[in-house]
Structure formats: structure tokens, C-alpha cells
Amino acid sequence: MPSxxxxxxxxxxxxxxxxxxxxxxxxxxxxxxxxxxxxxEIECFDTGTVGRLLVEPATTVPVxxxxxxxxxxxxxxxxxxxxAAARRGAASAxxxxxxxxxxxxxxxxxxxxxxxxxxxxxxRHLAHELHxxxxxxxxxxxxxxxxxxxxxxxxxxxxxxxxxSPLARxxxxxxxxxxGRVHGTGKNGVIRAEDVRAAAAPxxxxxxxVPAEDAPPRQPPAPRAAQPDRAAAMRRSIxxxxxxxxxxxxxxxxAAEIDLDSALNWMRERNRRLEVADRLVPAALMLKAAxxxxxxxxxxxxxxxxxxxxxxxxxxxxxxxxxxTGGLIAPALHDADRLPLSELMSALRDLTSRARxxxxxxxxxxxxxxxxxxxGDQGVERVYGxxxxxxxxxxxxxxxxxxxxxxxxxxxxxxGVTATLAADHRASDGAVGARFLTALDRLLxxxxxx
Amino acid sequence: xxxxxxxxxVRDAIRRIVPDADFSAVGLDEPYRDALExxxxxxxxxxxxxxxxxxxxxxxxxxPKLTTLAACADFLASHTG
Numbered sequence: 001m002p003s004x005x006x007x008x009x010x011x012x013x014x015x016x017x018x019x020x021x022x023x024x025x026x027x028x029x030x031x032x033x034x035x036x037x038x039x040x041e042i043e044c045f046d047t048g049t050v051g052r053l054l055v056e057p058a059t060t061v062p063v064x065x066x067x068x069x070x071x072x073x074x075x076x077x078x079x080x081x082x083x084a085a086a087r088r089g090a091a092s093a094x095x096x097x098x099x100x101x102x103x104x105x106x107x108x109x110x111x112x113x114x115x116x117x118x119x120x121x122x123x124r125h126l127a128h129e130l131h132x133x134x135x136x137x138x139x140x141x142x143x144x145x146x147x148x149x150x151x152x153x154x155x156x157x158x159x160x161x162x163x164x165s166p167l168a169r170x171x172x173x174x175x176x177x178x179x180g181r182v183h184g185t186g187k188n189g190v191i192r193a194e195d196v197r198a199a200a201a202p203x204x205x206x207x208x209x210v211p212a213e214d215a216p217p218r219q220p221p222a223p224r225a226a227q228p229d230r231a232a233a234m235r236r237s238i239x240x241x242x243x244x245x246x247x248x249x250x251x252x253x254x255a256a257e258i259d260l261d262s263a264l265n266w267m268r269e270r271n272r273r274l275e276v277a278d279r280l281v282p283a284a285l286m287l288k289a290a291x292x293x294x295x296x297x298x299x300x301x302x303x304x305x306x307x308x309x310x311x312x313x314x315x316x317x318x319x320x321x322x323x324x325t326g327g328l329i330a331p332a333l334h335d336a337d338r339l340p341l342s343e344l345m346s347a348l349r350d351l352t353s354r355a356r357x358x359x360x361x362x363x364x365x366x367x368x369x370x371x372x373x374x375x376g377d378q379g380v381e382r383v384y385g386x387x388x389x390x391x392x393x394x395x396x397x398x399x400x401x402x403x404x405x406x407x408x409x410x411x412x413x414x415x416g417v418t419a420t421l422a423a424d425h426r427a428s429d430g431a432v433g434a435r436f437l438t439a440l441d442r443l444l445x446x447x448x449x450x
Numbered sequence: 451x452x453x454x455x456x457x458x459x460v461r462d463a464i465r466r467i468v469p470d471a472d473f474s475a476v477g478l479d480e481p482y483r484d485a486l487e488x489x490x491x492x493x494x495x496x497x498x499x500x501x502x503x504x505x506x507x508x509x510x511x512x513x514p515k516l517t518t519l520a521a522c523a524d525f526l527a528s529h530t531g
Contacts, residue, residue, distance in 0.1 A: 271510045276498040279510065281490040324468065324487070352491050377489035 003063045004365040007241040012060040036233035039358040048072035058173030066138045130155035164191035175200045234327035250425040256437040261414040266447040284345040291336035293439035303390040309427040318368025321355045332368040385422045392424040451530040456523040463499040478520040
């Protein structure tokens with residue numbers, strides 16, 4: 001279960017899109033996972049053949065839990081998504097998998113063909129102490145080797161996961177029953193599906209906080225199955241992340257008025273020649289300019305992790321998208337600085353419609369390096385934003401309005417926008433933020449070069 | 451296309467973008483974008499849908515003529531003949 005955002009600690013597997021024996025390429029969409037915020041398509045991080053599927057649909061598991069085994073011919077099995085974060089560069093690895101050991105890449109290559117069964121006596125002893133079955137542990141170390149953290153993780157997972165049959169887990173997922181509260185009547189106290197149904201029956205004393213009307217209809221889990229309490233879960237998830245931001249991040253704020261006369265004139269001329277589908281909106285110009293400005297001021301494009309600033313690998317612009325059902329989500333426009341405007345525009349439309357339809361991809365939710373929130377369409381003039389941790393800055397864009405400006409010693413009327421920057425004072429100082437806003441302004445004066 | 455047909459078409463196109471749009475709360479002469487929370491990308495999708503369904507070319511300079519449901523219907527009705 002990959003981490004699909006700084007605020008995620010568990011996810012529910014909704015459906016598998018592959019079967020054991022299928023050949024998969026790195027980047028293929030293999031499963032659909034539901035988080036508090038969205039339904040997300042999970043990409044495979046390995047190329048190989050699907051071996052075993054380790055998690056049943058409708059099961060909720062903590063971040064870091066292996067979902068499936070990808071067999072890679074002669075090489076040792078590696079866990080799909082297991083090391084998702086680790087393979088995506090150091091910054092996001094530390095961001096998305098705080099529980100796993102953030103081991104730096106080994107300087108000495110590990111000999112190929114090392115079997116996962118090679119475990120040091122110390123680790124064997126640890127596994128024995130913690131009652132962890134080494135055969136069931138998937139190694140995340142070099143060459144699939146089992147690490148200290150893997151054993152501890154397996155031990156924690158074992159302790160926190162009540163013993164239950166796969167069907168019981170599925171039923172519990174559908175009925176929103178916490179397995180920890182179900183009394184198992186099976187062999188060795190294993191929870192059976194009947195136990196879950198009994199716990200869900202209205203006659204049973206229900207200490208569960210889940211109101212009955214939240215139980216979705218009993219049918220194969222559809223992406224919309226958990227809709228009724230999605231809004232509440234999203235609210236909680238936003239609450240947690242924003243509280244953390246305001247608790248930990250010393251924000252500083254800067255604002256600049258940006259003249260959009262040349263940008264919008266250029267855009268209007270360009271749009272005149274184009275079909276509707278190819279036309280730009282002002283937001284696309286401003287996003288592109290923001291992405292380019294970040295390449296000039298890399299101090300704002302990254303994460304604050306373990307008391308230091310870690311620059312992002314590429315400019316992945318988070319775009320705050322408000323959902324019609326309430327709440328918001330800020331998925332990433334990958335490499336926004338390098339996308340030509342027309343491609344950025346179609347990527348933006350695609351991202352927005354998928355975010356609202358609840359179909360984002362894992363890579364889009366995991367790793368924005370800075371977020372832009374545009375409240376101009378809501379009539380707001382200035383945005384004093386709250387940074388998404390562990391990011392270190394957030395750009396707020398207000399409404400594009402006609403405003404009086406001095407042009408060549410005369411008073412004129414130009415369209416303009418107020419850009420505000422909220423930045424983390426641990427990672428940067430006001431001078432850095434000022435450089436960013438200045439670059440943004442300068443880039444927007446030459447739209448044809450964007 | 452009559453004005454009524456155009457009005458139905460506009461409502462239908464908006465409903466594709468905002469599935470639970472409540473048109474009883476939006477007067478024909480009121481700005482619907484604010485009332486139904488259509489952002490600039492949604493509006494672009496609306497223009498695209500109207501163009502596809504009617505064949506009427508809608509330029510950016512025409513956008514100010516599309517601010518209310520009545521205005522949209524008038525615009526489409528007068529351009530389809």
C-alpha cells in the first residue's frame with residue numbers, strides 16, 4: 001500500500017485489475033485503492049509476472065503493507081508497491097514512508113541473485129522474539145533482503161491485525177465494521193464472516209461509532225460504495241493535515257500585484273485561432289509561469305524533512321481542486337515546467353475532471369513539490385494559504401480584475417491578479433520568496449516564451 | 451432551434467458538468483456560473499459541449515454573451531436559425 005499523500009496512513013483496496021500470471025510493466029495500472037480523499041489507481045513499480053495477490057478487495061491495510069508479489073523470472077520476488085516510495089527518489093521516499101527505514105542507497109552494490117532467505121542470525125533472533133514468520137516477510141532491502149525494519153513492521157502488522165478469514169474481512173469492509181471489535185468464534189478465535197454479520201446486526205449492542213445509514217448496500221464494492229462518509233473522512237483528513245501545518249510550519253506571507261495585460265492579450269489572440277478544446281484559460285498561463293519560476297528559485301520546490309530542506313526531483317505542481325461534494329484535493333501536474341502550454345492545459349483539464357470523478361493515479365497524489373491554489377473563480381481577491389506539509393510553499397492566486405495602473409506616466413486600466421506566497425520560514429527567508437514572486441511577474445510579461 | 455429547445459440543451463449541458471445542478475434556484479436572467487459554481491475549466495467544457503451539439507462557433511469574444519441561461523438560449527437560437 002503506497003503512501004498516496006502526506007496525510008494518508010491507510011488505504012482500502014477496492015479492486016484488482018490484474019490476476020496472478022499476468023505480465024505487468026512498470027507503470028501499468030494494477031489496482032484501485034480508496035483513501036479518505038479519493039479513489040486512486042495504483043501503478044505497478046516493477047516489471048514482471050503477478051505472483052500472489054496478498055490483499056483481498058475491500059480490505060483496509062496500513063501504508064507499507066505489501067499488496068502483491070511480482071515475480072521477476074530468475075530474480076527474487078519483489079513486492080509491488082511495497083517499495084513504491086523508495087523507488088521514487090529520496091525526498092518522496094522519506095515523505096511517504098516514515099515508518100520504513102529511510103536507508104540511503106548502498107554504496108556497494110549487492111551481488112545479484114542473493115536469496116531473500118539469507119537473513120543474519122541477529123535478525124533471525126529478532127524475528128523469533130517477535131513471533132514473526134520470516135517466510136512471510138517481504139524484504140525491502142537491496143536485492144529483496146529482509147531488513148530490521150521489515151521484521152518490526154511485520155510484527156506490528158501482525159499485532160494490529162485481528163485474525164480473520166478473507167471473506168470476513170471483505171464483509172467487514174462492506175459493512176464498515178471494525179474487526180478489532182468483533183468476537184471471533186472460529187478455530188483459535190479466528191473471526192468468520194458470520195461473526196462480522198452478527199456484530200453488524202441491529203440487535204447486537206453497537207459500541208461502533210458508525211451509524212447504520214452509513215452502511216453501503218451489500219453489493220460488490222464499487223468505487224462509489226463509501227460515498228456517504230467520504231465527505232466526513234475527507235474533512236478529518238484535511239483537518240489533520242492543516243492542523244499539522246499550522247502547528248509545525250512558521251508561515252510567512254508575501255503578496256505581489258501582477259499586470260496581466262500582455263499575458264491575456266496574447267492568450268486572446270491565440271485562442272481566437274483555436275477550437276474550444278485547444279483554448280487556454282488564464283490559470284494555465286499562471287501555472288506554467290509558477291512552474292518556471294520554481295526552476296529559478298528551487299528553494300521553494302521541495303520538502304522539509306527531518307529538520308532540513310530536501311529539494312524536489314522535478315517541478316510537480318500541486319493544483320488545489322475543490323470537489324463538488326465538499327472538500328478539496330491537490331494532485332500533481334508532473335514536470336509542469338517542461339510541459340508546453342497546450343499540453344499543460346489538457347493535463348489540467350484531465351486532472352480536474354478525474355479528481356472530481358474520483359479517479360486519480362497514485363503518482364499524482366503522492367508527490368507535489370509545491371501547491372497552487374486559485375480562488376479567483378470564487379471571486380476572491382487574495383489568498384493567504386496554508387502550506388501542505390511537507391511542502392515548503394504555497395502560491396495563492398486571486399481573481400483577475402481590471403485595475404488602474406500607471407503606464408508610461410499615464411493612468412491606464414489593465415487586467416491584473418494578486419499573487420500571494422505562503423512559505424515555510426524554516427526552509428527559506430523572505431528574500432527567497434520575493435525572488436519567486438518577481439520571477440513569476442517577469443515570466444508573465446512574456447507569455448509567448450512560456 | 452427554438453429558444454425553448456436551446457434552453458433545454460443548455461441545462462442539459464450544464465447538468466453533464468454539475469450532475470446535481472438545481473435549476474429551480476437559478477433564475478433565467480441570473481448569472482448561473484456563480485450560482486452553480488462553474489469555474490473557468492467547467493465553463494470551457496460547457497462552451498465545448500454547446501459547440502459540439504449545435505455546430506455554432508463560440509469565440510472567446512462571445513463569452514460575455516453567455517452569462518445567463520436566457521442569454522445562452524438566445525445566443526444559440528439566433529445562431530442556428
